[in-house]
Amino acid sequence: MFSPGSIDYAGALSRNFIAGRxxxxxxxxxxxxVLAPHLDGAARILDVGSGAGRFSALFASWFRSFVVGLEPAAAMRDAARAMATSHVAYLGGRAEQLxxxxxxxxxxFLSNVFHHLREP
Known part of the structure; x- marks a missing residue:
């Protein structure tokens, strides 16, 4: 059974995450x-559990927003920063304690995050 915190996103997983996702x-x-009715016009978007940044960069481009990706795994943040534009920033942190x-x-925005939360 899956347990929150059991996946180690360092190393190869972080490097290959975008290819698989x-x-x-x-x-x-x-x-x-689907998201435009909700995010269009949002000047600042928080991407909670942003992983390697696949949605953060898209949101910045699509909605002309400043996006902050919040991600607890340092290796995933590093992978995301490699693709970041000037309208995206990545910070360490957890959804449970913004x-x-x-x-x-x-x-x-959250995608594929809830199963990682210790106390959703």
């Missing part, structure tokens, strides 16, 4: 059309 052009179009003031962001 990449989004096709069609998948990107679907995500964009290191931001209330109303810092206009929207928050």
């Amino acid at each position: 990449g989004l096709s052009v069609d998948a990107q179009a679907t995500w964009r059309s 290191p931001f003031r209330t109303a810092t962001f206009d929207a928050a």
